Amino acid sequence: MKSEWDIINKIRQLTGERSQDGKIAGIGDDCAAYEIGKGRYGLFSADINIEGVHFDLSYTSLFEAGYRSMSANISDIFASGGKPILTLVSLGIDSSLTEENIEALYKGIKSCCDKYNVFIAGGDISKSEKLVISIAIYGEANQYISRENAQVGDYIYLTGNTGLSKLGLELLQKGEYISDYPSAVKKHLQPEPQGTLIDIILQNFSPTAMIDISDGMLSDLGHICKESKKGFVIEGGKIPHHSEIYKFCNGEKNKMLDYSLTSGEEYELIFTSKIFNDSFNNITCIGRIIESGFFLEIDNSLREIKLTGYDHFSKK
CATH class of the missing domain: 3.90.650.10 (PurM-like C-terminal domain)
Incomplete structure (x- = not known):
């Protein structure tokens, strides 16, 4: 299989860069950004964390798995010059996890959210062969910073x-x-x-x-x-x-x-x-x-x- 960025670029080609009012950045940046008012930008990002790919439960607690998954999403908002506001958290849960396990996982997610003033607004839950943590996050910025404007001499x-x-x-x-x-x-x-x-x-x-x-x-x-x-x-x-x-x-x-x-x-x-x-x-x-x-x-x-x-x- 090709590299991660080859795949992202192929998706970019398939979806196209369709013009949409207010759109500042889309696929390939830390966040999708839309102008929502004069000097205000809405920032949208999503991330997925899969057991065995992004974390190993043999040495990572469920609290830590939850915390680090949310941390990665919050970081995307900061990297675009914004402040995170709310998040949607969806879980794919395997049958071996108990209610106590799920509670520990969610405590990690909420601990990170509380530290950075992020509101958990909803999400989804489903059965899965391995633990999957899928997070979407929204934030806002007065000044949007992308990846594409570095200049010679900076x-x-x-x-x-x-x-x-x-x-x-x-x-x-x-x-x-x-x-x-x-x-x-x-x-x-x-x-x-x-x-x-x-x-x-x-x-x-x-x-x-x-x-x-x-x-x-x-x-x-x-x-x-x-x-x-x-x-x-x-x-x-x-x-x-x-x-x-x-x-x-x-x-x-x-x-x-x-x-x-x-x-x-x-x-x-x-x-x-x-x-x-x-x-x-x-x-x-x-x-x-x-x-x-x-x-x-x-x-x-x-x-x-x-x-x-x-x-x-x-x-x-």
């Missing part, structure tokens, strides 16, 4: 740091050193969207394009560049690393970079801006947008790199 910014989710997943799968890396384990099991930074980003950076890191920094920055028809240079020495990544990698530069560049399900934000601003500790400038090509700069040497990250249909 600075590339990253919130927080990346790599922990990939490390946490590896430790959980192996069942080793879990207690030694609590931040990595929590980042994978219960990731948080970056809602506290949205207003800071909008007010201080006027972003030209933005995306959340769900598939990996390289892959998701690549989505911005492909939609914008541009390239990038990432400065490896400017990428921040969490202390647990440094500890696990024994400070080995290339190993730390591999975790930071390819770790998915981080839900940090990566965005572009014409403004240079280094006054925020948790927002780091890591590169620039260029005319074409994808490059990593290490020790004053440019390396052309392949965009790698998670793909649902890749052959492992």
Whole structure:
């Protein structure tokens, strides 16, 4: 089977880009966006999480499965410059789950919703061979940020740091050193969207394009560049690393970079801006947008790199 993005592009071709009043963005972005009033945009997104594909119940609690599923959807709204408002939650439930199991799952979903002020407005429920969590979410924005407006010369910014989710997943799968890396384990099991930074980003950076890191920094920055028809240079020495990544990698530069560049399900934000601003500790400038090509700069040497990250249909 072709890649996830090949399939999405084929669907784009089949559905067409039919003109509709108020439509700003459709298939292929974090959210579909429609202008609902002067300076107001409605944001719509949907996501599906399947047991054995997106989470493994051998090391993920049902509470965590619910929380992380909702977190991914909320993150899409933030990545478009908006605030989430309401959600529809549909569940496919296998026969082995008890009422207590379903309650634990829903408590995880509601805990995430409560934290980010999202109202659960409805949904659906059905029998399924495996647990399926399907979520649709609605939010609104005064300023809609898409993936497609990055320009040559724009600075590339990253919130927080990346790599922990990939490390946490590896430790959980192996069942080793879990207690030694609590931040990595929590980042994978219960990731948080970056809602506290949205207003800071909008007010201080006027972003030209933005995306959340769900598939990996390289892959998701690549989505911005492909939609914008541009390239990038990432400065490896400017990428921040969490202390647990440094500890696990024994400070080995290339190993730390591999975790930071390819770790998915981080839900940090990566965005572009014409403004240079280094006054925020948790927002780091890591590169620039260029005319074409994808490059990593290490020790004053440019390396052309392949965009790698998670793909649902890749052959492992």
